[in-house]
Amino acid sequence: MPLWERQIEEWLAEKPERTAAADFDAFWEETQSLALSQTMNPEVISVDYPSKKISVYRVSFEAFDRGRIQAWLLVPTESTSSKLPALIRWHDYLGFRGRICTHLVWALQGFVVLVPDIRGHGDSSDLTHYSRGNNKGYFAQGILDPHEYYLRGCIADGLRMILFLNGRSEVDPNRIGIIGDGLGGLVSLWTAALHPQVNTIAPVSPYPCDWERHVISASSVAADEVKIYLTRYPEHEAMVWNTLSYFDPVNIARRVGCTSFFPLGLQGSAAPPQDSVGIYNLIEGEKELKVLPYDGAGAGIEELISCMQRRLRP
Known part of the structure; x- marks a missing residue:
């Protein structure tokens, strides 16, 4: 048995x-209610794109609380079905939604594809009122108060993506999948846990998971940002861990009831594979783990295609 197989066996245990x-559930019930009741005010602008097989739109709508989310929307035009499956495609921390051509692999298979910029990234704004300043990046923004913390807005925005797709006549509301890399993987986990309409998720190297261990042991931007904050303000340590506990997938994974597919590259360092397996173990719904021992984070595109075809285009 290869060493990596023995390692996986240990992690799966x-x-x-x-x-x-104590108020974790109440906090997320409140956030969910606010996110799903806020007006959308969508704007959809057609983009002239050199393909007859898809229609492309630049869309925007209100982000949670303040600001606006900007996204690409790709709609297949040659389908004979009146209702199509949809995919939400989240990028990683400090990334962006990318160019339209990078998402054709999904649209040309018959998926409606919604590709947002995470709040504060790309063209999406983050107008949350933070009562304190910041030292570096987003992972320390609002870190002393769960109601202000940056990730609350990210996760609430994830719920609002479902609202947007529900307003599209070409989308089958029962066939919505989410693929997310890194931070986008965390958002996909949370969306699935809080919104029963999600059919399938594929969190690719989701992070941060198991927050305290991640900060101590991972080589990630998120861990560095939190460590810098704690180095400067050690007196706030208890408040920091309390806030982060509201945004740890360890505490929400059991509520993921849809199908979950985890492509696991063992060579990633920013999102330790052990953390992903820990979350996988906590999920009680239908799930699949695909181990890619010699790949890093972001691997497994063929496996993702196969999964979404099986689940959303049966």
């Missing part, structure tokens, strides 16, 4: 302990 505060 581990279940991270929950760290949720």
Whole structure:
């Protein structure tokens, strides 16, 4: 047996302990209600794109609380079906939605594709009122108050993507999938846990997971940003861990009821594969783990295509 197989066996036997505060469920019920009740005010602008097989749109709508989300929307034009499956495609931290051509692989297979910029990234704004300043990046923004913390807006925006797709006449609301890389993987996990309409998710190297261990052991931008904050303000350590517990997938994974597909590249360092397996172990719904021992984060595109075809285009 290869060493990596023995390592996977050990990880599959581990279940991270929950760290949720007493009001964890109430906090997310409130956030979910606010996110799904806020007006959308969508704007959809056609983009002249050199393909007869898809229509492309530049779309925007209100982000959670303040600001606007900007996204690409790709719609197949040659389908004989009146209702099509849809994919939400989230990028990683410090990334952006990319160029239209990078998403053709999905649209040309018959998926409606929504590709947003995460709040504060690309063309999407983040107008959250933070009562304190920041030292570096987004992972320390609002870190002393769960209601202000940056990830609350990211996750609430994820719920609002479902609202947008529900307003599109060409989308089958029962066939919505989400693929997310890194931070986008975290958003996909949370969206699936909080919105029953999600059919399938594929979190690719989701992070941060198991927050305290991640900060201590991972070589990620998120870990560095939190460590810098704690180095400067050690007196706030208890408040920091309390806030982060509201945004740790360890505390929400059991609520993921849809199909989950985890392509696991073992060579990633920003999102330690052990953390992904820990979250996988906690999910109680239908799930599949595809181990790619010699690949890093972001691997497994063929596996992702196969999964989404099976689940959303049966």
